[in-house]
Amino acid sequence: MLGFKSSFFSHMENNKVDSTREAKMVKSPFSESKIIERANLLRDNDLYFFFRAIEETEASTVTVKGKKQIMIGSNNYLGLTHHPVVKEAAIKAIEKYGTGCTGSRFLNGNLNIHEELDEKLADYLGHEKAIVFSTGMQANLGALSALCGPKDLMLFDSENHASIIDSSRLSLGTTFKYKHNDMSSLEELLESNVSRFNRVIIVADGVFSMTGDIMKLPEVVALAKKYGAYVYVDDAHGIGVMGAQGRGTMNHFELTKDVDFNMGTFSKSFASIGGVISGSKDAIDYVRHSARSFMFSASMPPAAVATVSACIDVVTSDDSILTNLWENVAMMRNGFKELGFYTYGSQTPIIPIFIGDDMKALQMTKFLEAHGVFCTPVLPPAVPKGEALIRTSYMASHNKADLATVLEVFAEAKKVFEIPSSIH
Numbered sequence: 001m002l003g004f005k006s007s008f009f010s011h012m013e014n015n016k017v018d019s020t021r022e023a024k025m026v027k028s029p030f031s032e033s034k035i036i037e038r039a040n041l042l043r044d045n046d047l048y049f050f051f052r053a054i055e056e057t058e059a060s061t062v063t064v065k066g067k068k069q070i071m072i073g074s075n076n077y078l079g080l081t082h083h084p085v086v087k088e089a090a091i092k093a094i095e096k097y098g099t100g101c102t103g104s105r106f107l108n109g110n111l112n113i114h115e116e117l118d119e120k121l122a123d124y125l126g127h128e129k130a131i132v133f134s135t136g137m138q139a140n141l142g143a144l145s146a147l148c149g150p151k152d153l154m155l156f157d158s159e160n161h162a163s164i165i166d167s168s169r170l171s172l173g174t175t176f177k178y179k180h181n182d183m184s185s186l187e188e189l190l191e192s193n194v195s196r197f198n199r200v201i202i203v204a205d206g207v208f209s210m211t212g213d214i215m216k217l218p219e220v221v222a223l224a225k226k227y228g229a230y231v232y233v234d235d236a237h238g239i240g241v242m243g244a245q246g247r248g249t250m251n252h253f254e255l256t257k258d259v260d261f262n263m264g265t266f267s268k269s270f271a272s273i274g275g276v277i278s279g280s281k282d283a284i285d286y287v288r289h290s291a292r293s294f295m296f297s298a299s300m301p302p303a304a305v306a307t308v309s310a311c312i313d314v315v316t317s318d319d320s321i322l323t324n325l326w327e328n329v330a331m332m333r334n335g336f337k338e339l340g341f342y343t344y345g346s347q348t349p350i351i352p353i354f355i356g357d358d359m360k361a362l363q364m365t366k367f368l369e370a371h372g373v374f375c376t377p378v379l380p381p382a383v384p385k386g387e388a389l390i391r392t393s394y395m396a397s398h399n400k401a402d403l404a405t406v407l408e409v410f411a412e413a414k415k416v417f418e419i420p421s422s423i424h
């Protein structure tokens with residue numbers, strides 16, 4: 001067994017900085033910052049797993065530094081980035097409309113295919129109206145800051161994505177956090193605050209990005225009805241995956257009509273970049289005329305619009321894609337369970353592996369990489385202290401032989417590293 005100190009920073013602090021890099025470094029006020037100090041410590045210990053340059057990709061395998069690896073760290077859940085129909089649609093859009101729109105949808109960058117995609121998404125998601133933004137982050141920033149004005153309140157889950165945290169910083173309203181998926185914590189906040197604010201909006205991830213937990217939407221909807229609040233679901237990891245033909249978490253719970261605002265991104269299942277907000281006709285028209293990240297930023301490029309449209313066509317016409325995905329997810333969930341890893345009870349394609357110690361999570365990522373498996377460590381502050389994990393996620397396009405190899409490599413890693421089989 002390898003020996004680990006509880007904190008990788010204390011473990012590495014005494015290590016010498018690589019002399020070649022030190023010689024090349026020009027000192028600036030940023031050199032002293034904790035962020036730079038930590039990044040350099042990781043680099044000097046060969047444990048820096050960020051900004052890895054991918055040289056080639058076939059979706060479920062990638063080549064890094066000339067070595068082919070099985071990718072289990074991507075959000076390409078449907079594996080559509082390399083689907084022939086999807087690629088063809090993107091190429092045709094470039095040929096017809098060029099590479100970019102050079103303006104916002106509000107002014108000169110609104111193509112007919114943006115409007116067609118708005119309508120297609122409204123229909124697919126089951127809401128009256130939808131509008132597409134240039135990224136999912138911009139969709140949250142723009143919509144939430146527009147919806148939560150000075151007299152309004154946003155209540156959000158403590159494990160929500162960074163884009164929601166930043167939306168609350170941008171909004172002129174008040175924000176309170178409730179404990180993750182804890183309905184009594186949410187109800188306490190509703191009870192003591194609804195009378196003090198104009199609009200109250202409950203905001204949560206449909207599928208939580210790090211742990212793969214699903215939001216308790218039925219309970220949230222019941223509380224929203226009881227206290228007259230709005231429900232806003234960030235379904236970045238649910239769209240394309242959850243519900244019938246991937247129509248999302250609200251569809252999975254058959255609560256589409258009870259969700260006031262549904263946000264989705266195209267940077268995961270829909271193999272591209274962009275975001276969407278859907279809801280009632282007037283609410284979406286309101287967002288369209290007040291979300292600054294929509295009005296003052298250039299629109300989605302034509303190839304991205306065509307990609308998303310083709311992805312919807314593929315996932316609604318070819319059932320085998322979601323069948324493969326869920327088969328792969330079941331295989332990995334059962335496999336990790338048999339090996340004795342703790343996977344947070346995940347019910348989605350995101351299967352986190354609890355490691356605990358930061359240093360161990362980094363060493364294990366290195367071990368996995370050396371054995372041809374690409375995945376990502378998640379360290380505090382993205383997770384609570386002492387709860388480092390390795391985030392793994394699966395695609396419809398993974399083949400069973402590759403997944404069996406991944407399980408074999410994890411079994412080997414378990415012999416080398418002491419990994420707790422539960423979080424407590």
Ligand SMILES: Cc1ncc(COP(=O)(O)O)c(C=O)c1O
Nearest residue numbers: 135136137161163209236265267
């Ligand atoms: C839950 C959640 N919301 C929003 C976003 C932002 O999406 P995008 O990558 O389209 O900006 C992400 C992306 O990581 C996410 O995981």
